[in-house]
Amino acid sequence: MPAPALARPTPEEHAHLLHQIGPLPLRGRAWPRWIAAIAWLVMALILWRLGAALQLKGTQALPMLVIVSVAVCLGALLWMSAHMWTSITEISQYGIRQSWITRREVSWPEIQSTRFIPLIATKKLVCFVQKGRPVVFQAGTPELQAAFARISLVYRKRL
Structure with missing residues (x-):
């Protein structure tokens, strides 16, 4: 018996998520200053x-x-x-991106599910995509951390 496919959020849920996040694009430090x-x-x-x-x-x-x-x-x-010190994370209507040693970027349609990992040093959002390895983003500001938590709730695994 094949495994059930993951249910992605509806367009209405996704639009509500972007509205909750606030004015886009939302940009901030990827790593906390400290x-x-x-x-x-x-x-x-x-x-x-x-x-x-x-x-x-x-x-x-x-x-x-x-x-x-x-x-x-x-x-x-x-x-x-x-x-x-210089890395920036950005959430836009097109997806999430972060400047890093190599550029990290994922569009909303690519995201299958997410996981929010609230570590002491940094808050991370792991995006599981259709093809390839998961993409990990860091949030160094409270606004990005709150947005990551909201994204994780909407894009959690649903069977």
Whole structure:
């Protein structure tokens, strides 16, 4: 016996959802400022410790391979921290998008179901789409978090 298909919201339910969210497009930070600031503080701490390690001499000195490895990892973390600071999530009449290392975007017709994940550091909306992997969006503002919760209620799995 085949599994039942997921019932998507009706056009009226979807229109009511967009009305509840408010004037569109709704834009906001993808990551809360305090999380992005903590990421930058961690980067500063790593830079400070790396600077201290580079000043060691003789037998205490770190091997060049370790220094290069730490520097490469630090560069990647700095790149991610920069994206955390500048990333924007947008909800529009066309769908949801977020600027990130790679652009995340999903249109309303593609969404099969959603799941709202309220973590301490960030609130996430996981969008399960027709084809491919789920798309995860972050909400760093109270307005986006409320919109994610509403979207999750309307696009929850219904059998």
